[in-house]
Amino acid sequence: MLQGARDGERARRHARGHAVRPGSTLGIASIVTYLHGCQMVGYKRLTEVCQGLFGLTISQGVIANVLARVGKTIAEPAERIAEEVRASEAIASDETSARVKGKTWWQWTFGCATAAAFVIAATRGKCVPTAFLAGVKPKLWLSDRLPAQCKHAEEHQFCLAHLIRDAQYAIDHGDTIFAPGFKALLKDACAVGRRWPNLADATIAAHRRRLERELERCSRASRPMPRAASFATRGLSTAATSSSCSSSAATLSRPTTRASER
DSSP: OHHHHHHHHHHHHHHHHHHSOTTOSSOHHHHHHHHHHTSOOOHHHHHHHHHHHHOOOOOHHHHHHHHHHHHHHHHHHHHHHHHHHHTSSEEEEEEEEEEETTEEEEEEEEEOSSOEEEEEESOOSTHHHHHHHTTOOOSEEEEOSOGGGSSSSSEEEEOHHHHHHHHHHHHHTTOOSSHHHHHHHHHHHHHHHHTGGGOOHHHHHHHHHHHHHHHHHHHHTSSSOOHHHHHHHHHHHHHTOOTTSOHHHHHHTSSOSGGGGO
16 A cells, blocks of 8 residues: 555656646646546546646636636637538537536537537527538438437438437337337448448449338338338438439448547
8 A cells, every 4th residue: 555655646746747847738728628628527626636646736716717718729720620510511410418517508519521510508409500500501411310400401311320229229118020120221221331432333222222122121011100110211211322422421421420429
């Protein structure tokens, strides 16, 4: 235990000597911003981290001021990223809850093949993507089936990863007729999507016809068609997009929202 305490003290001295040196590119502001923004470390724990690692006594108010200054500094680069996303012909989007001052807000992600922009908003409503787009209408929008995500582009690709999750939910609750075949179909579409850049136009068209036939077979197995199947039909028709789509649209029309996380 004594040796561990000595090692810990040496580590703290090393950190103090390197991370807080005047003129260092990795200063306290950078560390605090990273820990708070990327690792979700709260203000109170940040004061403890600064004291424990760097021997720096800092209040929560000072941390708030540091983050506010950093926010002003990165506002211009953040807007350039947003402009890059808006300029893309294909945009992927998703949203998840986030706590802001003890209340539930929403963190929205808008991504393209080369960039991802994040927006924190108090609402999960359609006004958020509408405001982000600022009048722009892309060719393709990739998202889950949340109504607020719909009708922002010329074409809408439903996220097949979300549909697979929905199919698994149905399987877990006893569906042995429609959901198993539907899930297999979606996973097949995802496999095609991963090979997309290396496929010829004729091969893509053949996969599209094959997937549409399989979807029809799944639908006939369960009449009337479940609501999920009607959504899937729309999603798959865009997933197997024609060769007339641009290369960027084809890249993001792969059946996943993971591009949003880049």
